[in-house]
Amino acid sequence: MIGLADFGIILLTAVVAAAAVAVLAGVALRLARHKSMLFRLLIVVGATVASMAAATIAIAAEMYISDHDLLVLFWMMGVTAAISLAGAAVIGVGITRTSDRLRSTARAVGDGQIVVPEDHDGLEFAALARELADTSQRLARSREEVATLDESRRRLVAWISHDLRTPLAALRAMAESLEDGVAEDPARYYRQIRLQTETLGSMVEDLFVLSKIQTGTLSLHMGPVSLFDLVSDAVADLHPVAASRSITLKESRTGNLTLFGDARELSRVIDNLLMNAIQHSPANSEILISARETGDEHVALSVVDAGGGIPEEDLGKIFDAGWRGTPSRTPSTAAGMSAGAGLGLAIVAGIVEAHAGGVSVRNVPGGCRFDVTLPRFGARAA
Numbered sequence: 001m002i003g004l005a006d007f008g009i010i011l012l013t014a015v016v017a018a019a020a021v022a023v024l025a026g027v028a029l030r031l032a033r034h035k036s037m038l039f040r041l042l043i044v045v046g047a048t049v050a051s052m053a054a055a056t057i058a059i060a061a062e063m064y065i066s067d068h069d070l071l072v073l074f075w076m077m078g079v080t081a082a083i084s085l086a087g088a089a090v091i092g093v094g095i096t097r098t099s100d101r102l103r104s105t106a107r108a109v110g111d112g113q114i115v116v117p118e119d120h121d122g123l124e125f126a127a128l129a130r131e132l133a134d135t136s137q138r139l140a141r142s143r144e145e146v147a148t149l150d151e152s153r154r155r156l157v158a159w160i161s162h163d164l165r166t167p168l169a170a171l172r173a174m175a176e177s178l179e180d181g182v183a184e185d186p187a188r189y190y191r192q193i194r195l196q197t198e199t200l201g202s203m204v205e206d207l208f209v210l211s212k213i214q215t216g217t218l219s220l221h222m223g224p225v226s227l228f229d230l231v232s233d234a235v236a237d238l239h240p241v242a243a244s245r246s247i248t249l250k251e252s253r254t255g256n257l258t259l260f261g262d263a264r265e266l267s268r269v270i271d272n273l274l275m276n277a278i279q280h281s282p283a284n285s286e287i288l289i290s291a292r293e294t295g296d297e298h299v300a301l302s303v304v305d306a307g308g309g310i311p312e313e314d315l316g317k318i319f320d321a322g323w324r325g326t327p328s329r330t331p332s333t334a335a336g337m338s339a340g341a342g343l344g345l346a347i348v349a350g351i352v353e354a355h356a357g358g359v360s361v362r363n364v365p366g367g368c369r370f371d372v373t374l375p376r377f378g379a380r381a382a
Contacts, residue, residue: 017054021047041092042085049081098125105129109136112143156321163203167196206343210321213350220262220354224377227257227291227299234270238278246283253291257299258377261355269351272344273303273370280307301372309363318361321346
């Protein structure tokens with residue numbers, strides 16, 4: 001049995017030796033904070049071995065063991081230290097290589113490459129490799145979305161510039177004719193100026209609404225709204241436009257059609273869908289607008305026209321800002337109303353999504369069908 005006094009001396013000696021080595025190791029690590037991980041790992045392992053060696057030597061000196069035994073102890077500790085440092089070096093080289101591979105992977109991610117997770121030793125390194133691979137895929141998707149958005153905005157700017165040029169040129173020509181006194185029918189020129197001004201106002205309004213949708217600043221005043229009333233008002237407002245082109249608007253409704261939404265913005269949705277149908281439907285055709293209750297706590301609005309349908313390759317672009325699906329980008333008019341800047345369906349999609357709804361389009365015999373689904377008032381309010 002070791003006496004209490006001897007145990008205290010052994011413990012104190014070990015603590016003092018370990019503390020001294022720990023202080024030196026801390027200073028060394030501080031000075032080597034910008035060195036490689038391998039070098040710092042060797043410092044840690046060397047400090048551990050040195051701490052044990054210092055405590056052992058100090059205790060051996062207190063025990064007054066023979067010179068032969070002390071020499072054996074030194075050799076044993078030296079061999080053990082060398083093997084420990086060699087093992088630490090091997091492990092450190094492996095860690096350094098893994099670090100280099102992860103650094104190369106991170107550089108590839110920064111360069112826009114898509115990387116796959118590699119098999120690394122160590123749970124933390126493997127998790128980091130997987131996270132880098134996931135990050136590369138997310139960045140790739142983000143870059144594609146940004147590129148698509150930038151391309152869409154460039155097309156929109158080009159189309160809007162073209163569309164604005166036509167009414168502005170007409171306004172300038174008519175203003176110059178009136179100013180020079182060469183207009184044969186000034187009253188007709190005044191009417192045309194008013195129509196062109198309304199065209200510009202409609203385009204600016206569409207741009208303003210679309211900008212609020214894309215920036216997330218569209219303000220909705222939510223409340224219970226009757227879809228039937230919205231449809232009836234839209235049909236009444238656009239009936240003269242449709243009649244001027246010999247087009248019939250036919251509406252039908254079934255079920256509880258109370259929505260939870262913004263009446264003004266939902267009216268804009270219905271007006272845009274109907275105007276789109278009127279502009280693309282031939283004379284003496286019929287447009288059917290129906291509203292019904294679905295079985296999943298939603299109401300559905302459908303607009304079916306006889307415009308001949310949309311090419312399958314263009315169905316995915318129909319809700320893009322500025323897309324019209326016609327070679328000419330010049331707005332057409334119907335009964336004095338402008339076709340706008342090709343933003344109507346993009347605005348429809350944005351407003352519907354802001355109401356937690358969905359919009360889709362598909363071809364039907366002789367035309368195409370737009371379907372809008374929106375939450376019922378009771379379902380949304382609950």
